[in-house]
Amino acid sequence: MSKEKIKISEALYDIMPSDYQDLVKSATYGKEDRGWKDIGNNKELIEQHSLCAGCPESMAFRYILASLPNPEDTVMVGSTGCTSLVFPMVAVHNIHSLFGNQNAIASGLKRALSVRFPDRTKDVVVLAGDGATVDIGLDMTLQAWFRQEKFTTICFDNELYANTGGQESGLMQKGFVAKMAPVGKLFDKVRLPEIARESGCHYVVNCTVSKPSLVEKVIRNAVHIAREIGPTYLQLYTPCILEIGKNSMEGLQEMRDSEKPTERFAYKEYVSEPAKQLLAELAAKDKERKAAAKQLAGKA
Amino acid sequence: MADIHSVIGTKNKKGQTYTDTWKLMNEAPRTPSFYTGSEVIKEAVRRASCDVMIAYPITPQSEAAALIGELFAEGYIGDYFRGESEFAVMSQCAGAAFGGARVFTTTAGPGTMRAMENFPMWSGARLPIQMIVTCRGINSPLSIQPDTLEIAYLLNTGMLVWHAETAQDFFDWILKGYMVSEEPDVHLPLALCCDGFFVTHTKDVVNLTPADMCLPPYDPYRSPVPCMDMECPPVRMMRDPFVMKSNYISYATHASWQQEVWAAVERSRKHSIKWLNGLIDVENADAEIMLLASGTAVSQSREAIRLLEDEGVRCGLVKVKTLRPWPEEEIREATKNAKHIFVPEFNVTGWLAKELKATVPNHERVHAGPRVAGGMTMPPEIIVNEIKTTLGLKKSFVMAGRGS
Numbered sequence: 001m002s003k004e005k006i007k008i009s010e011a012l013y014d015i016m017p018s019d020y021q022d023l024v025k026s027a028t029y030g031k032e033d034r035g036w037k038d039i040g041n042n043k044e045l046i047e048q049h050s051l052c053a054g055c056p057e058s059m060a061f062r063y064i065l066a067s068l069p070n071p072e073d074t075v076m077v078g079s080t081g082c083t084s085l086v087f088p089m090v091a092v093h094n095i096h097s098l099f100g101n102q103n104a105i106a107s108g109l110k111r112a113l114s115v116r117f118p119d120r121t122k123d124v125v126v127l128a129g130d131g132a133t134v135d136i137g138l139d140m141t142l143q144a145w146f147r148q149e150k151f152t153t154i155c156f157d158n159e160l161y162a163n164t165g166g167q168e169s170g171l172m173q174k175g176f177v178a179k180m181a182p183v184g185k186l187f188d189k190v191r192l193p194e195i196a197r198e199s200g201c202h203y204v205v206n207c208t209v210s211k212p213s214l215v216e217k218v219i220r221n222a223v224h225i226a227r228e229i230g231p232t233y234l235q236l237y238t239p240c241i242l243e244i245g246k247n248s249m250e251g252l253q254e255m256r257d258s259e260k261p262t263e264r265f266a267y268k269e270y271v272s273e274p275a276k277q278l279l280a281e282l283a284a285k286d287k288e289r290k291a292a293a294k295q296l297a298g299k300a
Numbered sequence: 301m302a303d304i305h306s307v308i309g310t311k312n313k314k315g316q317t318y319t320d321t322w323k324l325m326n327e328a329p330r331t332p333s334f335y336t337g338s339e340v341i342k343e344a345v346r347r348a349s350c351d352v353m354i355a356y357p358i359t360p361q362s363e364a365a366a367l368i369g370e371l372f373a374e375g376y377i378g379d380y381f382r383g384e385s386e387f388a389v390m391s392q393c394a395g396a397a398f399g400g401a402r403v404f405t406t407t408a409g410p411g412t413m414r415a416m417e418n419f420p421m422w423s424g425a426r427l428p429i430q431m432i433v434t435c436r437g438i439n440s441p442l443s444i445q446p447d448t449l450e451i452a453y454l455l456n457t458g459m460l461v462w463h464a465e466t467a468q469d470f471f472d473w474i475l476k477g478y479m480v481s482e483e484p485d486v487h488l489p490l491a492l493c494c495d496g497f498f499v500t501h502t503k504d505v506v507n508l509t510p511a512d513m514c515l516p517p518y519d520p521y522r523s524p525v526p527c528m529d530m531e532c533p534p535v536r537m538m539r540d541p542f543v544m545k546s547n548y549i550s551y552a553t554h555a556s557w558q559q560e561v562w563a564a565v566e567r568s569r570k571h572s573i574k575w576l577n578g579l580i581d582v583e584n585a586d587a588e589i590m591l592l593a594s595g596t597a598v599s600q601s602r603e604a605i606r607l608l609e610d611e612g613v614r615c616g617l618v619k620v621k622t623l624r625p626w627p628e629e630e631i632r633e634a635t636k637n638a639k640h641i642f643v644p645e646f647n648v649t650g651w652l653a654k655e656l657k658a659t660v661p662n663h664e665r666v667h668a669g670p671r672v673a674g675g676m677t678m679p680p681e682i683i684v685n686e687i688k689t690t691l692g693l694k695k696s697f698v699m700a701g702r703g704s
Contacts, residue, residue, distance in 0.1 A: 001530045020533075075399070075528050093528040095398050097421050101391035104383070108352065108395025108403075113529060115351050115378030116400055122529070140391070143384040 001072045003030055019047045023091055029072040032289070035220075036066045036212035045071055045091040051082060054248025056255060057156055057238040060209040061086055064127070064154070067216040068092070069223050074123040075113070077106045079132035081163045082240075083156060100137030102128045103144040106151045123223050124151035130171040131161045134190050138170075145199040148230040152222045155192070155233070158240040166243035173264070178243075193268060196233040202272040203232040208255035208265045224282055225275045232275075237265040307516055312349070314375055316514040321479050324515070325472060325575075330507035337500035340467040341406070341432060342367035343508055344474035349515045351378040351401035354392045356385065359444045360496035361406040361434040368404070386411035390418035390431075397427035400520030400527040402478065405429065408496055409436035412450045416457075422489040423458030423561050426525045428481035428518075429489040430474065431459075434496040435595075435646075437674055445675020446496045448595060451623065452651035458561040460490040460568055461624040462576075463594035467504045469621075470494055475515060476575040484522045486568040488561070493623075495596040495646060524564075569625045579627035580618050582634045587616030589687060590638040592631070592656060594620040596678075597644045603680035604644075608687065611696060615687070620652070628659050640690065641666045644683050648673040 006024050008016050022043040028034040031042075038044075045065040051058045061083075068074050071092050078087045080099035087094045097105055106126045113122040133141050133155040141153060160178055161167040168181035170190040177184045193206040203225045205218045215236070222232040239254045241247065246254055258265040271279065307318045319328065324347075335343065341364040345353070353372065355365035372380035378401065383389035386407050397403045407415060412433055422429055437443030438450050454461050460481065464470045470492070477490045494500065520527040572579055583605075591601040598619045605615045618634050620627060635641055643653040643666060653668030660666065670686040672678045681697040688695050 001532075005531070006533045073530050075530055077395070091534045093526070093530045093534050095395070095528050097391065097394055097398075097425065098417055101388065101394075101418075104388040104391035105395035105398070107383075108354065108392035108397075108401075109399040109528065110395075111379045111381075112352055112396035112399030112401035112403075116529065139384060140388050143388065147381070 001029075003072065027091065028066070034066065034069070034071075035216045036063050039063075039066050039212075046086065047089040047091070049086045049089060051085060052242055052248065054241060054251050055082075055238075056209055056241070056251040057082055057158070058086070059212075059251075060156060060215065060236055060238045063209060063212045063215040064219055065090065065092065067219040068123070068125065069220050070121060070123050073121055074125060074223075075109060077102045077109065077124065077126045079128035079137065081129040081132060081161075083127055083129060100132045100135075101140055102126045102132060102137060103149070103153060104140040106153075107144050107147065107149045110149060110151050121227060123227055125154065125223065126151060127154045127156065129162070130155055130157045130159065131169045134170040134192055142195070142199050145196065145201055145231045145233070148200055150226050150230060152226040152232045152234065154222075155235045156238045157235050158238050158243075159189070160240060160243055162240040162243055166240070189264065193233070193235055193270070197270045200231060201233045201270075202230045202275040204235075204268075204270040205233075206235045206265065206268040208237040208259045210252055210255040210259060214267075221279060225278060228278055229272070229274050312514060316347070316512050318349070318516045319513040321475065321515055324509055324513055325476060328509045328513055330509060332505050333508050334503055334505055335467065336363075336503050337467045337470060337494065338364040338367060340471045340506050341474065341500075342371060343511075344471045345404055346371055346376050346511060347509060347514045348404065348475055348478060349402060349517045350376075350404045351518065352393075352396040353377050353380045353404045354389045354396070355380065355382050355405070356389045356407070356411065357382075358386070358408050358411040360436055360446075360500045361408045361411075361432065364432065364434070364500065365406045368406075386415035387418065390415040390422070393429050393431070394418060394422055394425065394427055397422075397429050398425065398528040400518075400529050402482075402518035403427075403429045404432075406432040406434065408434045409438045409444070409447075409450055413438055413453065416453060419454065419457035419459055419489070419491075424557065426487045426523065426561075426564075427489055428478070428487050430477050430481060431489065431491050432474070433491050433493040434500045435493055436496040439674070443674055446498055446596075447647055447673050447675060448493070448495060448645065449647040449649065449651075449673070451493050452647070452649065454491050454493075455624060455651070455655075457491075458488065458558075458565065459624065460486075460488055460565065460572075460622070462490065462492050462622050463620065464492060464494045464499065465595055465598040465619065467499055467506045470499065471506050471508065473576070475509075478515060478518070479575055480568055480571040482518055482522070483568070483571050484524060486564050486571060487524050488564050488568065493595065498596045565625050572622050572625065576621050578630065579622045579625065580620050580630045580634060582616065582618055584614065584616035585634055586637055587614050588637065588639045589613070589691075590616045590618060590635050590641045591683070592618040592620065592635070592641055592643050592652070593645070594623065594652060595646065597646060600678045600680050601644055601683060604683035604687070607680055607684050607696070613687070613693075623655070626655065626659070631656065631659055632661070635660055635665075638665060640687075642670075642683070642687055642690075643668055644678060644686075645669075645671045646673065646678065647671065
């Protein structure tokens with residue numbers, strides 16, 4: 001999408017909603033080094049949300065939308081759950097269709113966009129909860145990876161079914177007592193990051209969203225690698241403070257506690273050889289761009 | 301926005317000329333060809349300017365789905381792959397249609413049932429996907445034989461549902477189907493059904509349009525909903541997501557959206573009448589005995605009418621082409637003189653007879669049969685016998701093994 005397309009006709013400017021005016025004036029579509037630091041300075045691509053106060057998922061959403069390298073040509077695919085309360089208010093085209101079919105939707109979408117726009121970059125990013133990704137949709141999650149579909153899968157892992165009220169999920173920890181796990185979950189947390197690697201993902205990260213700079217880095221990497229090489233997978237811990245009995249101000253600490261080296265969300269990363277090469281090339285280009293900008297600034 | 305008319309007369313990468321569809325279907329020369337139904341599907345898709353086809357094996361549509369793969373290998377289709385299940389395939393079709401592609405797929409029987417969750421989503425999302433349904437049994441014990449019960453489940457999905465009688469119907473309707481489906485005031489998916497094996501696996505003479513002429517491409521911007529390609533402003537869809545609101549506004553929004561889907565089904569009438577030359581075909585409209593059928597049962601009814609004519613019993617025929625939209629007025633008019641309306645069907649429940657009973661006055665005139673199921677054939681003789689038994693006439697045929 002060219003930025004021209006979101007411009008407002010002068011005659012209609014005053015009747016457009018203010019959030020749209022803001023998008024045209026100060027959103028970061030097309031900004032090459034966009035990232036989490038734009039939050040607060042520029043119009044965010046998320047207008048508002050109806051998630052619970054202090055929900056880590058809402059932070060994750062903001063960091064991700066601020067970090068997408070190419071939002072003006074990115075289409076996101078969601079699934080049913082708390083994320084579907086946010087997507088209607090996101091200024092990036094997004095699709096909700098059914099529960100669990102997100103990677104199938106994304107497969108068809110990415111192929112259609114490749115057929116229709118052979119000479120342009122159109123990124124597809126899936127964002128769904130752990131029930132959608134690992135339980136009901138596991139088949140389609142894995143099959144998209146087997147087929148080497150070129151899009152990014154992000155799983156918001158809150159270790160349960162949050163939107164339906166806290167039922168057991170495959171990514172829940174063993175022993176956790178929840179609805180539908182009345183005597184505690186009987187089997188281990190599914191090891192999807194390892195399965196992702198074995199299924200052909202070229203970039204796999206398991207982490208929390210406690211650090212916006214880290215979220216920015218892994219999102220950019222995941223989208224670039226998916227665009228050029230093949231499927232990528234991010235599993236991000238976004239605890240449901242409501243369902244694990246925490247208060248709204250305790251989400252950040254919960255993530256920090258869970259990312260300690262011995263904990264289940266200690267930072268883990270897998271990068272395939274071709275992906276490593278691509279990241280090195282991107283880093284070199286980035287360095288060049290920054291040097292050029294510095295030089296330009298020096299001249300001025 | 302692209303103007304589709306601007307490409308008429310130009311050539312695609314395979315050298316086919318984009319042709320005005322009305323001229324293609326009604327004026328272009330036709331070549332009689334002796335093909336199986338599956339091959340006919342392939343030939344129609346060759347001319348349909350499809351962007352994406354997604355396949356999955358299930359009898360009896362596997363051959364057609366694989367033949368379309370050959371078209372992809374030859375370069376006639378933008379992309380093609382085998383999905384992992386019908387549920388996934390129909391979601392992949394949705395993804396491709398959301399992204400602005402003209403999409404084609406095929407399924408059958410248990411596959412239709414497995415994918416069912418997708419169909420109301422397709423129509424709710426206003427995706428003009430075309431899905432061929434080569435009907436087969438859905439019951440347990442396992443059956444792969446022709447049986448049209450699955451159509452009953454499609455009738456309330458908000459899809460257009462057409463039921464082809466012959467391979468010729470199939471060829472023409474695949475191409476015409478896109479023209480109806482993609483109208484901005486319709487923009488709904490089409491389930492184009494036929495009776496498996498009877499149509500897919502038998503050879504018939506079909507008059508094909510020239511292979512070097514094809515449909516104009518789909519224009520995804522002639523749509524009542526935005527195409528998800530980030531080529532138009534990403535408007536905020538709603539202030540609050542209605543899914544989680546328990547209030548009247550939320551219910552009313554969903555209700556009006558559903559009503560709009562069904563209003564679009566209604567609006568497809570005028571386009572379907574134009575392209576299909578009416579939603580029904582009628583023969584001997586003045587007869588007191590009428591047969592009303594869809595799909596292969598129409599062909600069997602024709603034979604039964606001929607047999608009865610030999611015995612001096614005059615019967616009429618209503619061939620129902622579109623089940624959604626349902627040709628309510630047309631059927632009332634066509635059956636107004638009938639004292640008896642027989643509905644031969646290839647399924648155990650008799651869904652077509654139920655639809656008919658809800659449509660015509662004095663529905664005691666409707667005789668819900670004969671019905672066969674599970675792959676049984678329907679010899680015209682059993683239609684003749686059904687009519688004669690009901691009317692108290694002496695049966696003409698002794699049916700071996702049928703206890704008569």
